[in-house]
Amino acid sequence: MRKYRHAIFDMDGTIMDSMPVWKNLGKDYLIKKGIKVPENLNEVISAMSMTESANYFRKELKIMDYPEQIISDMNQLIRDKYRYEIPLKPYVKEYLSYLQKNNIIMCVATATPVQLAELALKRLEVLQYFSFIVCCDEVGSGKSKPDIYYLALKKMKASITDTIVYEDADYAIRTAKNAGFYTIGVYDEYACKPKKEIQLLCDRYIDSFECLLELGDL
Known part of the structure; x- marks a missing residue:
């Protein structure tokens, strides 16, 4: 060799x-928003894009933010993880x-x-x-x-x-x-x-x- x-x-x-960051992104976002995390959250959103996840949060969890704001907030969470934690x-x-x-x-x-x-x-x-x-x-x-x-x-x-x-x-x-x-x-x-x-x-x-x-x- x-x-x-x-x-x-x-x-x-x-x-x-760093993979746990992506796996737990939805959960971390909801916790930061003070919203109870559904037990099956990862199973539900694991195959979703960020846009799909944002729409799911709005429809099923009654988050009032626009999808663009939800995506922006999740991206900020990711940036912070890379900058400080991973x-x-x-x-x-x-x-x-x-x-x-x-x-x-x-x-x-x-x-x-x-x-x-x-x-x-x-x-x-x-x-x-x-x-x-x-x-x-x-x-x-x-x-x-x-x-x-x-x-x-x-x-x-x-x-x-x-x-x-x-x-x-x-x-x-x-x-x-x-x-x-x-x-x-x-x-x-x-x-x-x-x-x-x-x-x-x-x-x-x-x-x-x-x-x-x-x-x-x-």
Whole structure:
């Protein structure tokens, strides 16, 4: 694996433990508004967009704010979480330091807006390990298409054959793998698919970055 000289890291669920923020967003919003949280809230809104969730809150929970205001308030909650609260996953900083010492060029490819990503990574003191951050908005598509990985390659002046992609989500792993990348799947408690299914998709699977540190490997 020493041939790999470049690394593309997903952020949410891979190096940052941020998925609970999205999972609990509706609940946190209602608590802040002083509204009782329905027991089945996450089950009801998990597949909804923010706009759909806002309309649900208005119709079912009698929130009088316009949908645009509800969405704005939820976005502010998310910004505050990234700015002040979301932690790194265990051993991430140590692993990034290890890669840097081995002259691996690294970047972040994320669906999160770049400004939010920078705020969080700077607060967590790992921004300096990455050459740049690319966001799905820059390519106009999510990780069901490989465009964001190709953009990262171009900016790193790298090739697919010497680049590793680290992801937690099954669809992103599948996309990167189908594009020809070596993929490392990272366990996340909130992954949409069972661990066994994700293990079958990637070239290598880790429960924690500690595994790679112990092996002294990429």
